[in-house]
Amino acid sequence: MALSLADIHRLITRRGEEYYGAEGVSQREHALQCAELAEKAGASPALITAALLHDLGHLVHEMGDDPAAEGVDDVHQFLALPFLRPLFGDDVLEPIRLHVDAKRYLCAAQPGYRGMLSFASQRSLDLQGGTMTQSAAAEFIARPYAADAVRLRQWDDLAKVPGKATPSLEHYLAIAAEATRSVPA
Numbered sequence: 001m002a003l004s005l006a007d008i009h010r011l012i013t014r015r016g017e018e019y020y021g022a023e024g025v026s027q028r029e030h031a032l033q034c035a036e037l038a039e040k041a042g043a044s045p046a047l048i049t050a051a052l053l054h055d056l057g058h059l060v061h062e063m064g065d066d067p068a069a070e071g072v073d074d075v076h077q078f079l080a081l082p083f084l085r086p087l088f089g090d091d092v093l094e095p096i097r098l099h100v101d102a103k104r105y106l107c108a109a110q111p112g113y114r115g116m117l118s119f120a121s122q123r124s125l126d127l128q129g130g131t132m133t134q135s136a137a138a139e140f141i142a143r144p145y146a147a148d149a150v151r152l153r154q155w156d157d158l159a160k161v162p163g164k165a166t167p168s169l170e171h172y173l174a175i176a177a178e179a180t181r182s183v184p185a
Helices: 005-015 027-040 045-053 090-109 119-127 134-141 146-158 169-179
Strands: none
Touching (some): 027 045, 045 090, 045 146, 090 119, 090 146, 134 146
């Protein structure tokens, strides 16, 4: 079933107040903070939309509050893609799909990056395959949209500030409308 922008609004409104794992912010706060960081960086509407929706996979399934704490990789980077594909192109979907691998890449490419991750992100990293080898990192960064996924991942790391004021969900869904394949219904 494809999601419309109205469906995305309802989903984030209904389930967005759930906590984002052990990060101390809600799913909604995390999504809005990530989108705001992308917007302030001058990202395209597509990349701002990817930043907003990168963790939507956490909201489209029922895996409990913090699957990583239970030793489960919920593969959230893939779960929302079938619901979003009719609405968005690869410029939105690929950074979402690749943002977990971007974390693994950054651990290989930037000494000390893993140590800067929150405890929850380090725990999920281990479940997601850990640090990439140097050859895997070189292959990853050469892929289309990998650079966008890395930027998204860096915003993701910073978008965990409890109580931070951001523009509204409606503001970012208006930007998402610019990134759709066609005029949303």
